[in-house]
Amino acid sequence: MARYLVGRIGQAVVVLWAAFTLTFAILYLLPSDPLELQLAAAGIQQDSLTPGQLAALRAQFGLDQSILAQYWDHLIGALHGDFGVSLSQGVPVTDLIGRRIGPTLLLSVSAAVVALIAGSVLAYVATFVRWNPLRVFLTRLPALGASFPQFFVALFLIQFFSFQLGWFPATGSEGAASLVMPVLTIAVLASSVLAQVLIKSFDETLRQPYVMTARAKGLSRTAVHLKHAFRNAALPAMTILGVIVGLTVTSAIVVETVFTREGVGKLAQESVLSQDVPVVLAVVTIAAAVFVVVNLIVDLLYPLLDPRISHTREVVVV
Amino acid sequence: MRTIRRRSLFAVAVSGLLALAACGGGQPGASDGSGPPKSGGTLKVSFWPDNPTFSCIDPFQVYWIESRSIIRNFADSLTDQDPETGKIVPWLAESWEISKDGRTYTFKLKDGVTFANGKKLDARAVADNAAGWIATVKATNGAAFGSSYVQGLTGAKVVDPLTVAFQLSKPNSSFLQATSTTNLAITDPAEFQLAPADRCAGKGVVGSGLFALDHYTAKVETVLTRRAGYSWGSELSENRGEARLDKVVFDYVAEDSVRTGNLVSGATDIAWPRNPFSPQDEQLITKSGSTVEKRPLPGVAYTLFSNTDPGRPLADPQVRKALSKAIDRKTYATTIFGPGYPVVQGPFDSTTPYFEPQAEKLAYDPAGARQLLDAAGWTPGAGGIRFKNGAELKIDYPVTSAVPGGELLQAQLKQVGINLVLRPLTPAQQATYTKTGDYDLTSTYFTRADPGALQFILNPDVANSKGLANRAAPAATVTQVKALFAKAIEASEPAPAYAELQDFLVDQGVTIPLFERVQKAGIGKKVHGFAFTSESFLKLNDVWKD
Numbered sequence: 001m002a003r004y005l006v007g008r009i010g011q012a013v014v015v016l017w018a019a020f021t022l023t024f025a026i027l028y029l030l031p032s033d034p035l036e037l038q039l040a041a042a043g044i045q046q047d048s049l050t051p052g053q054l055a056a057l058r059a060q061f062g063l064d065q066s067i068l069a070q071y072w073d074h075l076i077g078a079l080h081g082d083f084g085v086s087l088s089q090g091v092p093v094t095d096l097i098g099r100r101i102g103p104t105l106l107l108s109v110s111a112a113v114v115a116l117i118a119g120s121v122l123a124y125v126a127t128f129v130r131w132n133p134l135r136v137f138l139t140r141l142p143a144l145g146a147s148f149p150q151f152f153v154a155l156f157l158i159q160f161f162s163f164q165l166g167w168f169p170a171t172g173s174e175g176a177a178s179l180v181m182p183v184l185t186i187a188v189l190a191s192s193v194l195a196q197v198l199i200k201s202f203d204e205t206l207r208q209p210y211v212m213t214a215r216a217k218g219l220s221r222t223a224v225h226l227k228h229a230f231r232n233a234a235l236p237a238m239t240i241l242g243v244i245v246g247l248t249v250t251s252a253i254v255v256e257t258v259f260t261r262e263g264v265g266k267l268a269q270e271s272v273l274s275q276d277v278p279v280v281l282a283v284v285t286i287a288a289a290v291f292v293v294v295n296l297i298v299d300l301l302y303p304l305l306d307p308r309i310s311h312t313r314e315v316v317v318v
Numbered sequence: 319m320r321t322i323r324r325r326s327l328f329a330v331a332v333s334g335l336l337a338l339a340a341c342g343g344g345q346p347g348a349s350d351g352s353g354p355p356k357s358g359g360t361l362k363v364s365f366w367p368d369n370p371t372f373s374c375i376d377p378f379q380v381y382w383i384e385s386r387s388i389i390r391n392f393a394d395s396l397t398d399q400d401p402e403t404g405k406i407v408p409w410l411a412e413s414w415e416i417s418k419d420g421r422t423y424t425f426k427l428k429d430g431v432t433f434a435n436g437k438k439l440d441a442r443a444v445a446d447n448a449a450g451w452i453a454t455v456k457a458t459n460g461a462a463f464g465s466s467y468v469q470g471l472t473g474a475k476v477v478d479p480l481t482v483a484f485q486l487s488k489p490n491s492s493f494l495q496a497t498s499t500t501n502l503a504i505t506d507p508a509e510f511q512l513a514p515a516d517r518c519a520g521k522g523v524v525g526s527g528l529f530a531l532d533h534y535t536a537k538v539e540t541v542l543t544r545r546a547g548y549s550w551g552s553e554l555s556e557n558r559g560e561a562r563l564d565k566v567v568f569d570y571v572a573e574d575s576v577r578t579g580n581l582v583s584g585a586t587d588i589a590w591p592r593n594p595f596s597p598q599d600e601q602l603i604t605k606s607g608s609t610v611e612k613r614p615l616p617g618v619a620y621t622l623f624s625n626t627d628p629g630r631p632l633a634d635p636q637v638r639k640a641l642s643k644a645i646d647r648k649t650y651a652t653t654i655f656g657p658g659y660p661v662v663q664g665p666f667d668s669t670t671p672y673f674e675p676q677a678e679k680l681a682y683d684p685a686g687a688r689q690l691l692d693a694a695g696w697t698p699g700a701g702g703i704r705f706k707n708g709a710e711l712k713i714d715y716p717v718t719s720a721v722p723g724g725e726l727l728q729a730q731l732k733q734v735g736i737n738l739v740l741r742p743l744t745p746a747q748q749a750t751y752t753k754t755g756d757y758d759l760t761s762t763y764f765t766r767a768d769p770g771a772l773q774f775i776l777n778p779d780v781a782n783s784k785g786l787a788n789r790a791a792p793a794a795t796v797t798q799v800k801a802l803f804a805k806a807i808e809a810s811e812p813a814p815a816y817a818e819l820q821d822f823l824v825d826q827g828v829t830i831p832l833f834e835r836v837q838k839a840g841i842g843k844k845v846h847g848f849a850f851t852s853e854s855f856l857k858l859n860d861v862w863k864d
Contacts, residue, residue, distance in 0.1 A: 036750045037371065051461075090515040155575065163579040170576050170585060171569070186743045208529055262538050270537060274370040275746030281546050293695075 006297060012292040019288035020281065024071055027277045035063050035086045037275055054257055065308065074281065083282035088274045093282045097264060103173050103287075104256070104263035108178060109249040111186035115244060116186055117193030119237075126195070127202040128225055145192030150251055154185045156260040171260035182259045186251040197240050201233040208232075221223045236308055242295035249287050319629070331588045342707075345834075354555070355847065359863040360565040361606075362586040363856070364577045368570045370745040372537030377503040378451050381463040381774070381782065383592065383615070385764055387855040388540050388568055392434070393503035393525025396425050396444070398552035399495060399767055399852035404671045406494050409552040410439065410526065411461035414720030420810060421470075421490030423497075427480045431550050434530035442481040443507050448474035448484060450676045451502070466773045467496040467766075467782040469807070478504060487807045492770035495671070499766065499853065526550070528561040528815035528859060540568040555849075556860035562847075574599065582606040582839045587863065588848075589840035590856065593722050597656030603840045615769035615835045615854040616669040618764045619662045622830040623790045625758050628797070631711055632758055633792070636694040638827030641759075643687035644734040644761045645727065647680060653835055654723040662834040665772065665823045666813055669854070672769050672806075672816040679824050680831060687734040694812070705734035712737045715759040718744075718752055727832070752786040760786060763835055769816050773803055776828070791828045799828065 019084030035058055058064040062073060077084060083093035119142075126138035127174045156227055161181060162170035168180045205211065206229055260266075271279035342797050365384040374380040377389050398409040408414075411425035415610060431439040443694050448471065455465045470486040471493075477483050486493065496502050509522035517523055520534035520593070528551060529542035544561045551558030571577040574591060578599040581589035588690040595603070600610050620639075622634035632638050637852040651659040660668065663675040696704035717740050728738040736757075741750065751757055764771045773780050777800055781787035788796065806815035823829045846859035 018346075030746075033750060036753070037746060089373060090519065155573070158576060158579060162585065166583055170580055170583070171571055201660045257572055258576065260569065260573075260576070269368060273744045273746065274749075275744065 005300075008296055013291050016285065016288050020075065021071075023281055023284040024074060027275070027280060028067060028070075030275060033278065034087060034277055042090075074278075078281070083285075085274055086279050088271070088273075088276045088279075093278045096267060096279060097282055097286065098265045100263050100267055103261060104249075104252050104265055105261060107179065107182055107186070107252060107255070107261070108245070110183045111190060111248045111251070114183055114187040114244055115190035115194055115248075116241075119191035119198060122191065122195045122235075123198030123233075124201055124225070124230070126199050128221070129250050137213065142192040142195040142199070142253040145188050146196065148188065149256055150185055150189060150254045153188055154181070154255060156179045157185060158258070168219055173261040173263070178259075178261070180218075181257045182261060185255050186248050189251060190247050193247065194237060194240065194244060198233060201231060201236045203234075204231045205233040231232060231305060235302075238298055238305065241299050242291065245294040246291045249290060320399070336363045337540065353564055355860075355862040356864065357562050357862070358564050359796070360567060361563045361588065361858070361861065361863060362844070362850060363588040364425055364571045364580060364586045365568060365590050365756055366570065366574075366577070367572050369538040370516075370537075371585065371749045375520045375531070375534040375540065376509070376517040377501050377505060378464040378515070378522055378550040379458075379514060379518055380452055380501070381764070383855070384568075384570075384590070386765075386853070387590070388531075388534075388542070389500040389503060390527075390590065390855045391566065391852055391858045391863050392529045392542055393500065393523075394431075394527050394550065395503045395635050396427075397494065397498040398554050399498040400554055401669075401850055401854075403578040404767065404852065406498055407553055409498070410444075410550065411497075416493075416494070420491070421486045423484040423486070424477065425482050425484070425497075426766045426787075427482065428550055428595075429480060431526055432547075433524045433526050434495045434545055435506060435507075435524050437506055437524075439504060439526050441548055442478050442479070442483070444482045444504055445476050446476040446507030446510070447502075447504050449508055449641075453510060454514060455684065459783075460780050461674070461782055463774070464501040466770060466777070467492070467499060467502055469773075475552075481534060489810070491807050491809060491812045492768045495768040496770075497565040500855070515777060527564060530536075530668070532565075537570060539570070542568075551859050555857070556847075557860050558733075561858060562860075563858065566858065569795040576630065577841040578602060578646065578840065581608055581842055584842060584844075587845050591838065594655045594659070594836050595840065600838070607843050608837055609841045611841055611850070612838045613850045613854045614660065614666055614667045614669045614834050615763075615765045615837050616671070616767040616852070618775060618829075619665060619667045619759060619831040620763045620833045620835050621665065621775075622759050622832055623775070623786060624830070625755055625760070626792050627755055627788045627789055630758055631713065634694055634858045635827050637696070638830065639701040640690035641693070641731065641736060642680065642824075642827055642830045643683040643690070644731050644736060645830070646682040646730050647831075648682065650723060650726060650730070653726055654833070655836070659803060660834045660836065662831040665820050665829040665831060666769060667834050669767070670769060670771070670815055671767060674817045675821045676820065676824050684734050697733050701735045702732070705840070710737060711735060712739055713758045713826050714739050714741060714756075715761075716741045716743045716757050717749070717761075718742070718748055752783045752789075755785060755789055761832065762786070765853055769812075769819070770803075772823075772829075791826065794795050795826055795828060798822065 035136065044059045054125050062070060071110065083092065085091065086093055086096055089096065122141065126135060129138065161167045169178050172178050208237050211224055211229060250262055254270050256263045256265035257269050267279065268283045271283065366403050369382045374382065375847045376387065377393055380386065394410050396409060396411040397406045399406055410428055410431060412428050414423060414425045416423055427444065433439055442857040449466055449844060451468050452471060452473065454462050455468065470488045470490045472483050472485045472487050474484045505527060506524040512522045519536065520531060524532060528545055528548040530545045532541040532543045534540045544564050546560065547559045549558065559633065571580065575639055577589045577591065578595065580586040582602055603610055624638050648661050653662045663677045663680065664673065666673045691704055696706045698706040713736060715738055724740045728740060731738045752760060762775055764774045774782055776787050776790055778784050778787040778796065791799065800817040802815060806819060809815050841848050844864040846862050849857045849860060851857045
């Protein structure tokens, strides 16, 4: 087990490093000049400076070094939790993110919880009902939910619940009411993805011989469904739990922008557009870290759900 | 003092134009039949997104219109400008005198004015502001937004505790108007000890306005709070004392439809878009019982500028003129902004002082455009697009999503055989392409209730982008433009020189105006006393809420 853990953590570190390096490479391949962006942020156009002044500025920001040296500086900084200073706002990146990570975490976790409950309930009901038209409808529903673009869902919710009914605020991040529609928007997609997997897995589990045995023993359908089938069916769904958490993070970019919520997602969107390299680098690294940690937890949870899965290297005789 | 009287003469002309443009600028203190003004409450104002590359709230440095609207309400200026007549009136200065040689402006300040932090606003503070502006111009190599406002300013001298004299190296007829603008607003001079970037973030920025700047969080929100004891509003406000509102919260909403919806549903009090509302949104607002206020923004109209580097198609003035003739500005205005939208008539918007309409020269003339192109050697090839020496007449036009109507322009130019290529850019790329010259056509504008506004774009000495300014016309033409500006600015009567300048710009195809910029604002049902400043910014002195 310990050996497995060390291996998995090692893997996680490699993934994180790869995400950081890839992002760095992409950002530096983009056709823009970080110095120009920094100067624009200070209200100065590069073409108003003499070549001598430019060279001095380049040296000051460390832009006269080779890409590798810059990469190394960024990497060492990131390892110390220092992501540098935002190019467009002149504020330390950690300050920018520190102020916004709370609302995004709240949004992501709430959305993941709602998605988990809604997806499971839907899958459970869809596989439990016997009336065929309803069953067909319920099993097709997730496909619909997964194919709506999120900004469309968001604008639709705003139009209906904010502008028509006035129940929830369309913008802002104050109070629980402002959280409802953003959470719902993300949960529609995330729960649909989850339900799709769960329904399929339920169907397969219910065809297993042990289910028939359980029924033959005289257990009710509800009992079989809940106690016997659910745990086994949940296993594949566990795998995509990591994906779903990742989904809530990427969804935050769209959702926070449409709902004008101050969070890391909106920060990411703005920073990508203004090519604010240090901020994007930090956001991607943090998102990758979350993704890696969640997946690690999921892997470690498997044996608890299904004792047949074990992380120790023992020979399983079937 | 002579200048002032002359200004009021031409002001008659401006006010006539304003009436023609049917601007619904709010009357000061309009009580709109809803009883006496009430005190208290928080006003919510929704803007479009904050500046992506240069977020700033420091008066002297910022050019972003929305930031200037905010500044207007927390930092006062020496003078104020009447939006209806263009006349400069007293504000922090009770009176002023301009020396005969036009190089000394002496202001007599009101007594008892303080900054929000309690410090005195006296002659010393004003003189230190002048020194701070000059230092900022130096620190930014003339790129700071305020540079074009203080041309020729060498400093200011304290005459007595309430009298301050600004010294100019040469006459500058725009200077008096400049003292009324937000960027020459007087702030606690202690701010000039800080680095320009820190000031942009709001550090040390303290004005003497009827609100105090509580905080500015770039791209997120700005909050102003009422200042107790304020009593020095200008005569242009009915309420010259403390603000009626307790607090004003400005936020930045990216989606136009969400901003409008928030207004309609009452979640925000004022929706303030950068580009005019779409006709549909405007209808939605008026149907809900809210109102739409509108006023053309004075200054440079939304204008196309060419890259005239040798070898580029727009280096040829005939091609530039053909391009201008091929634009159907009337159709553009009504299609993009709705029926009744004003049609641009010159390099400046109609509310700009010294504005000279040139509607005839800007008339839609596709036949004339084709003739000019034929004469310039561009002949129609397959598909109607023109060619010369085997090269296609292709105009590279970098755009961002914020530019309205690009496709319509493309379709109009295609009619005469010009292939306009819309090249979408991110804001980051937008910040750099005018420097490298990687474009044929670009668009920009600038708001200021004075023709000097155009210097911020076209005069390489004080322009925000030297690249754009130097490429907008061949070197000889740039020199002529600068000379005309100098002539207008140094003249005691600038009107003829500005008329000449406007003719020259259109004749040479240096500026190709596209549309008149109109500031529209959706005003919620509970809001009363709304007014625009002379620069079509938001003025909150008389605003109160039910």
